[in-house]
Amino acid sequence: MKVLKSLALSSFLIIAVSVSTTVYGASYDVVLKGGRVMDPESGLDAVRNVGIKDGKIAAITTAKLNGAREIDVSGLVVAPGFIDIHDHAQDNLGNAFQARDGVTTALEMELGVYPVAAWYQSRAGKAILNYGATVSHGKARLAMLTGSRFRPTNDPDGADAVPAAEFQKAIRTELTDDQIKGMLSNVEEGLRDGGLGIGIGVAYVPGARRTEIFRIFQFARQHHALIFVHGRYGSRIEPDSLDTAQELIANAAATGGAVHLCHIGSTGGMLAMTLLEMIEAAQTRQVNISTEVYPYTASDTWIGAPILDPGWQQRVDITYSDLEWRDTGERLTEETFNKYRAEQPFGKVVAHFMKEEMIRQIVARPGVIIVSDATGFSEGSGHPRTAGTFARVLGRYVREEQVLPLMEALAKMTILPARRLEPFAPAMAHKGRLQKGADADIAVFDPATVIDNATFKNAMQYSTGIKHVLVNGVVVVENEALTPNVFPGKPVRNAVAMP
């Protein structure tokens, strides 16, 4: 994952791009005129016209281009559309807010979906953004244990598929060897149906012991599948967040498999910087591991989750008043915590526990991918990361605080996630690049004004300064307004399922 080191080496591509596009009088579907084109892979950072035809970037040039539709983007940055590899808000409400934040591909990699074929079918022809998902370990496991089949819902845990008591029992049940095989045969079916790897929310499935996770790594290696993990422990006391990383590093090293540790800020907590050092050290020893961060100091989960089982105050070093009931914004007390946990275990709770200085350092760290961990909205409430993640990094951390250069921030939103998925999902080789021949997934923004507006009190606020967004050449956002009734999003599937 040392992508940035190769940027200088590939700068020759700038020349290749600019001399190979001397097309005059050609007709393009859309022309973006006179913008500052920034491509993190080649390093191109110059004023160019961009011609789009049949959903692809067909020309990048200083020459004049004629388009059926021409958009003046002078003074604006023209970048590859942002690829969000950690997005639970897989519906068009989520898509709309993410499009206004510059996202063009939104993938549910962490917790995944199941059954996979039905889920892809449910989004076909209806998605604003490109979509895709891993096979959900949690749901494949629940299906094996309970015999339940699932609707293709947006509920990440499968909690709505079986009665609550059965669900709570299942996630705490340790599997026998035969049951592990049964679970893996469900996962295999999901991979055949195009699932982009395996999503494991092991913190939400405390019954999944070390053996089960190791077997999944062996299986994933055999099936050439990437594993995404919400780690076992987000704790500062042992077993702690470092045990989480060590389990993943050990399994990846032992099997040769590939793993991605989700949201290092919230999983690491006070230990996040040590966790990051550990991951970087493993990378230098060829362990195939990567990580990501969402740029906020509070997490979002359900109040009945095992993460909030007794002892959470010591594990996370927080107390009741650090927890916020999402629907009302109220801070909890011992009494309201116990009441909500008993009466509405799947109600959403926001935990304020991370330090801003730590998030700032992780956002700036080379190689760490930016993700939203979008959790969508319920009753108008939500975590601001669904709507604001990418504009927040560009406005707050790049422009206002200058903790990282704009090109590096863009790399973390485009080429880094594209390259991470590329060995498993060939479609990603055409994404995350502002280059001739790439998919016309493009974000055009004003670097002087781009900023997030969503807050914990008011999460459904569009970002400012993301002017135009194109998905497969279709304008889904123009002049900071959504285009109604366009659904150009295409599926991203794994290599096994490709024709």
Ligand SMILES: [Zn+2]
């Ligand atoms: Zn998570």
